[in-house]
Amino acid sequence: MxxxxxxxxxxxxxxxxxxxxxxxxxxxxxxxxxxxxxxxxxxxxxxxxxxxxxxxxxxxxxxxxxxxxxxxxxxxxxxxxxxxxxKDEHWINRLQEIQNSERFGFSKANTKPTVMVEYASPNTNKPLHLGHLRNIFLGASVAEILKAVGHKVVRTQVINDRGIHICKSMLAWEKFSPINDKGERQTPSNTGLKGDKLVGRYYVEFEQALQKEVKIIVTDWQRGNFDNTKESVRDEVIKLQQTKIQKDQKAQDAIDEKIKELAKNQSSILQEAKDMLVKWEARDPQVYLLWTTMNGWVYEGFDQTYSQMGVTFDKLYYESDTYLLGKDQVMDGLKQGIFYQKVDGSVWIDLSADGLDEKLVLRSDGTAVYMTQDIGTAIDRFKDYTDLYGMVYTVGNEQDYHFKVLFLILQKLGYQWANNCFHLSYGMVDLPSGKMKSREGTVVDADDLMAEVIQKAKAMTQERGHLDGLGNLEKENLYRQIGLGGLKYYLLKVDPKKRMLFNPEESIDLTGNTGPFLQYAHARISTLLQKAIYKPQNLSSSAILKEEEKQIIKQLNLFESVLHEASKAYSPAILANYVYDLVKLYNTFYQSVKILSESDRELRQLRLSLSASVRQVLSSILGILGVDAPQRM
RNA sequence: GGUCCCGUAGCUCAGCUGGAUAGAGCAACUGCCUUCUAAGCAGUAGGUCUUUGGUUCGAAUCCAAACGGGAUCACCA
Structure with missing residues (x-):
């Protein structure tokens, strides 16, 4: 028009x-x-x-x-x-079109290029937390948005399964795990703990043991005891200790940190972990078996969490599989003169011409760093999927710089597709008490949070008591739908780019701009249509529309363009805000007119059709957001 | 210090490709269940859009600076 x-x-x-x-x-x-x-x-x-x-x-x-x-x-x-x-006729015809269209607002599937969306990159030594929830819900939803506008989508995660941090958990488990009467160390099955939780616990134990050792070393150094310290380190420490005296508080703290770093390198337990990593890289059978076993526990734990979240992947990538390819690429790039080598053997790229710094891509001992792995993983993906057009990396904004560098390196290596790589950079999730810090124990665990939210949904639903006639299984399922729906919506309704505040109380609210508010509207329309035994029919275009009705059709009419906007901005929040407005308009309408009991048959049909169309768009968007749409609640 | 992001109601957020009187929710207050689910609806109150300049017929929106908050600048991942 x-x-x-x-x-x-x-x-x-x-x-x-x-x-x-x-x-x-x-x-x-x-x-x-x-x-x-x-x-x-x-x-x-x-x-x-x-x-x-x-x-x-x-x-x-x-x-x-x-x-x-x-x-x-x-x-x-x-x-x-x-x-x-x-003229009203225009809007009624529009409603008729909406009613008739197969999947209103959606583009035909697979009419746009294939895009891979990565939306989880967990470490195998820590359980998932609130930050991961935002990451994963966001990525999963963006994948659905891209599908909705016609892209073919491959959903993937990369698992950070190699490196010194894994060895730390492994070592701590070998050293500290109690042994039961059957002579076994702790396992998920003999403790009943989730695998990721068990492994995470040993990672923490390692860090504690390390800190303890560091403290002893630092104290020794303060007393002038350097018995077990190499001469070069001793000299450095003494020099640091001397310069410290003349400095202000801030500088003193920085020097203390440096001394701590040196002490860490002296500690026997870290040395053991490093030795283990060397063994791992050499495929030492015993270490390798331990690594496989413990990672297996973690994956099982993650799978449980993902299944509770209602999230799936099409393809998994493991860094242990891709880091060697990354190293090869670096060596190739070195030959081509894209990278350069320093005298100690480390390999770098100079990006100062592009306004960035020099960046390390390979250590002096020839081992891979984070960047090396990411280069390898990216190339691997484009080899696996020959029709792949681009990638979306859902990763926190603290890594903005990393991805700038990564994409630039890939471009310089001559990969055209690097231009179609996008870093979907999302803001951190803060708590009312401030930032989540594992050291201070303020990390919100994903499993705990989901359980809590479901429990809360249960209590509040029972308070309302709308559920006569539902079986227990159905009820439990509904509590889960409401709890998780609320949580997902809470995390997705905010512009992904922005840092957001997670208020535990608001996250399980049922009123206002929340998941349950939308779910409730969906349930209410569903029972309405059921009672009316609604079937789509041709609408009479001669009706006169009430303002409330016209507003709804106008809002419905925007759906397709809003969906495209959301896909361009990679922002589920745009859809969330849109659908919230739609539901508010519908609720106003619902309270101000009769539907079921309307005696004018054409008018009744029009209002039912309007309700059905609202439900369709609502359920489409809830689907994209990963929020379940219950039939009753 | 360099680079990047952010600053809108008491709180959490929309609005930002310039356009009319800046919008929601929460919290506070007032009404509405004998009528399709009140997890709802209608209303009251709450604003120097951090500040100062600039561009424009017109700025919350674009540009610049200042102030405030955050991230990042590792042979960690």
Missing amino acids: ENRIRKALIDAAPTLFGIELSESSIQFQQTRRDVEGDLTLVVFPFVKILHCSIEDAAQKIKAWVEENIEEISHCNVVGGFLNIVY
Whole structure:
């Protein structure tokens, strides 16, 4: 409709104004809520072109539009704005189209290039936490958005399964695990603990043991005891200790940190972990078996968490599989002169011409760093999927710099697809008490949080008591749907780019802009349609629409463009805000008119059709957000 | 210090490709269940859009600076 009016105006301009109009001079916007109108033409640009008063220009266009465009009922002019009112027939026809369309708003599947979306990159030594929840819900939802606009999508995660941190858990388990009467160390099955939790516990034990050892070493050094310390380190420590005296508090702390670092390197337990990593890289059978076993426990634990979250993947990548490819790439790049080698053997890239710094890509001992692995993983993916067009990395914004560098390196290595790689950078989740810090024990565990939220949903649902006649299994399932739906919606409704505050109390609220609010509307429409035994029929276009009804059709009409906007911005939040507005409009309508008991049959059918269309869009968007849409609640 | 992100109601957030009187939710207060599910609806109150300049017919929105908050600048991942 908008385009039709624009085109008509451009065509008519020479006779109407005696001048050619450019497309950009015709600016439409949505009409303000409190003004009558379905579309608003901004008249200001015409003043310059036509050299007349704003009032004259507006009136002239008003007269012409009312006269010449069939579907327009009338217009009104307020200041520099021409508000155009469509005939009700137009909106009813629009509703009819929505009702008839197969998957309203969605593009045909697989009509756009294949995109891979990565949305979890857990370490295998720590259980998942609140930050992962935002990451994973966000990535999973973006994958659904891309599908909805026609992309073929591969959902993936990369598992950070190698490196010194894994060896730390392994070592601690060997050293510290109690042995039961059967002579076994602790396992998930003999403790009943989730595998990721068990392994995480030993990672913590390692860190504690390390800190203990560090403390002893530092104290020894303070007392001037350097018995077990290499000469070079001793000299460095003494030098640091001496410079410390003249500095201010902040500098002193920094020096203490440095001394601590040196002490860490002296500690026997860290040395053991390093030795273990060397053994692992050499595929030592015993170490390798331990690594496989403990990682297996973690994967099992993660799988449980993912299944509770309702999230799946199409393909998994393990860094242990890709880091060697990354190393090869670096060596190739070195030959091509993209990288350079320092005298100690370490390999670097100089990005200062691109406004960035120098970056290490391979250690002096030839082992891979984070960047090396990521280069390898990216290339591996494009080898696996030959039709792959681009990648979306859902990773926190603390890694903005890393991805800038990564994409630049891939470009320099000559990979065209590097231009289609996108870092979906999301903000951290803060707690009312501040940042989550594992050292201070303020990390919110994913499993605990989900359990809590479901429990809360149960209590609050029972309070309301709408559930007569449902079986226990159905009820439990519903509590889960509501609890998790609320949590997901809470994390997704905020612009992903922004840092957000997680308030445990608000996250399980049922009222206002929340998941359960939307789910409730869905359930209410569902039972309504069921009671009405609703079947889609052709609508009578002669009906006169109430304002509430028209508002809903207008909002429904926006769905497709909002979906595209969301895909361009990689933002489920855009859909969340849109659907919340839609449901609010629907609720207003629901409370102000009769539907089931409406005696006029055509009107009843219209209102049912409206309800059905709202439910369709609502359930589509809830699906994209990963929120379940219950039939009753 | 360099680079990047953010600053809108008491709180959490929309609005940002310039356009009308800046919107929601929570919290507070007032109404509405004999009528399709009140997890709802209607309403009251709450704002120097951090500040100062600039561009423009018009700025929360664009540009610059200042102030405040955060991230990042590892032979960690």
